[in-house]
Amino acid sequence: MSDQEKHDVLVIGTGIIGVMSALYLQSQGRSVTLLERGEIARGASSGNAGILAFPEIIPIPAPGLMKKAPRWLFDPLGPLSVPPSYALQVAPWLWRFWRASSESAFRHGLKTQISMMKLSAAEMDVIRAMPELSGFITNTGTLDLYDSEVSFNAAAADWAEKEKAGFVFNRVGRDEIEELQPGLAPQFQHAMFTPGGLQVSEPYEFTKAIAKLVIARGGKLIEGEAQRLEPRSDEARVTLTGGKTLDAAKVVVASGAWSKNLGASLGENLPLETERGYNTTLPDQAFNLTRQLYFNDHAFVVTPLSTGIRVGGAVELGGLSLPPNYRRSEALLGKAAKFLPGLTTEGGKQWMGFRPSMPDCLPVIGASKASPAIIYAFGHGHLGLTQSAATGKLVSDLVAGRDTSISIDPFRAGRFG
Numbered sequence: 061m062s063d064q065e066k067h068d069v070l071v072i073g074t075g076i077i078g079v080m081s082a083l084y085l086q087s088q089g090r091s092v093t094l095l096e097r098g099e100i101a102r103g104a105s106s107g108n109a110g111i112l113a114f115p116e117i118i119p120i121p122a123p124g125l126m127k128k129a130p131r132w133l134f135d136p137l138g139p140l141s142v143p144p145s146y147a148l149q150v151a152p153w154l155w156r157f158w159r160a161s162s163e164s165a166f167r168h169g170l171k172t173q174i175s176m177m178k179l180s181a182a183e184m185d186v187i188r189a190m191p192e193l194s195g196f197i198t199n200t201g202t203l204d205l206y207d208s209e210v211s212f213n214a215a216a217a218d219w220a221e222k223e224k225a226g227f228v229f230n231r232v233g234r235d236e237i238e239e240l241q242p243g244l245a246p247q248f249q250h251a252m253f254t255p256g257g258l259q260v261s262e263p264y265e266f267t268k269a270i271a272k273l274v275i276a277r278g279g280k281l282i283e284g285e286a287q288r289l290e291p292r293s294d295e296a297r298v299t300l301t302g303g304k305t306l307d308a309a310k311v312v313v314a315s316g317a318w319s320k321n322l323g324a325s326l327g328e329n330l331p332l333e334t335e336r337g338y339n340t341t342l343p344d345q346a347f348n349l350t351r352q353l354y355f356n357d358h359a360f361v362v363t364p365l366s367t368g369i370r371v372g373g374a375v376e377l378g379g380l381s382l383p384p385n386y387r388r389s390e391a392l393l394g395k396a397a398k399f400l401p402g403l404t405t406e407g408g409k410q411w412m413g414f415r416p417s418m419p420d421c422l423p424v425i426g427a428s429k430a431s432p433a434i435i436y437a438f439g440h441g442h443l444g445l446t447q448s449a450a451t452g453k454l455v456s457d458l459v460a461g462r463d464t465s466i467s468i469d470p471f472r473a474g475r476f477g
């Protein structure tokens with residue numbers, strides 16, 4: 061059975077990448093249909109930490125990381141874990157991740173992230189200026205905390221790169237830390253404060269508001285699960301579970317961690333994995349939190365949201381089917397209680413989300429090998445919210461056949477051969 065109507069641009073997925081792409085496409089005069097198999101905005105984009113982390117230009121695969129990783133792996137509730145039953149499946153991805161941590165790959169990743177983050181900040185300013193969305197973005201400033209002077213000094217090279225890239229921050233000692241966030245444990249004597257640090261007030265509400273805006277501007281929403289993609293002369297066909305087909309002049313694949321299967325239906329073997337992340341959202345009264353706090357030595361963050369206080373992070377390379385291990389959320393909460401001694405840890409809501417991640421921690425943005433009518437936009441890992449507006453802009457340029465303002469060559473789907 062075929063949907064008689066031919067769609068102009070069909071966007072598969074209503075996470076932040078899908079809805080932001082749809083918004084940009086509409087602003088360029090395209091007519092957009094969103095295809096979603098579940099509830100709008102209920103993927104990774106619903107439960108993330110809400111941070112617009114533009115200064116996070118340092119690639120995760122970095123020289124020296126492989127020295128730390130085995131130590132983390134021995135702690136099953138530490139910042140990085142691989143469930144034994146998934147170890148074999150994730151091994152090829154880990155091998156590519158290790159290759160991406162060479163000095164030259166790191167430098168390439170850094171240069172790429174700098175240009176992507178500059179575009180991300182500029183485009184998020186465009187979003188922030190929209191009356192329907194401006195209320196969701198707040199400037200709370202970011203406090204990056206270190207357990208000791210040794211770990212603070214170990215991060216000096218990263219901060220030097222951020223300074224070189226034009227980000228503004230200043231070193232703060234215990235008195236200023238106490239002023240910026242009263243009630244932190246006394247071990248925190250060394251921190252960096254980024255006064256321009258932005259966040260969204262609630263990532264799910266933000267994503268839903270963009271979807272609502274797209275629909276209010278004439279966008280359509282179809283419920284259904286894309287199962288297969290197929291190029292057809294100068295357009296593309298999407299076959300849904302159940303057999304129905306949808307034809308569109310352009311198809312944007314923004315299906316987050318689930319995009320791999322759609323690429324496979326086109327014959328592309330994409331090394332997309334998921335870095336599962338965990339958090340707990342506590343009631344607002346749990347702590348008088350003034351701003352985003354990064355606990356750098358423990359790879360987790362605490363963010364004040366309009367719906368409560370979110371404590372989360374961690375990476376679990378466990379694929380899409382294993383059940384969540386909420387002991388990881390509890391472990392993070394236990395640490396947060398130690399670092400914020402007055403934190404009330406009762407009454408929280410636990411969550412696990414699937415970060416869509418490529419081994420070099422760069423997204424995939426660009427036309428598929430199979431057809432210029434099928435455009436990929438996924439794999440943003442830890443930075444999907446941050447890079448969503450830039451991705452929307454790049455997708456809209458690609459759909460229009462225009463040159464992009466930054467090189468998207470580093471985002472090619474085929475970069476791993």
Ligand SMILES: Cc1cc2nc3c(=O)[nH]c(=O)nc-3n(C[C@H](O)[C@H](O)[C@H](O)COP(=O)(O)OP(=O)(O)OC[C@H]3O[C@@H](n4cnc5c(N)ncnc54)[C@H](O)[C@@H]3O)c2cc1C
Nearest residue numbers: 073075076077103104105108109111286316337444445446
């Ligand atoms: C714990 C945690 C904290 C994070 N914190 C931050 C942060 O502070 N800042 C930041 O920038 N990023 C953060 N991230 C990362 C960010 O959440 C993701 O990169 C981003 O949400 C990915 O968005 P997406 O639209 O690609 O995917 P998703 O939000 O997962 O959306 C994909 C959508 O596609 C739909 N879909 C999938 N397959 C199909 C199909 N076949 N047919 C139809 N629909 C389909 C899904 O139902 C879903 O709605 C965090 C992630 C986690 C897990």
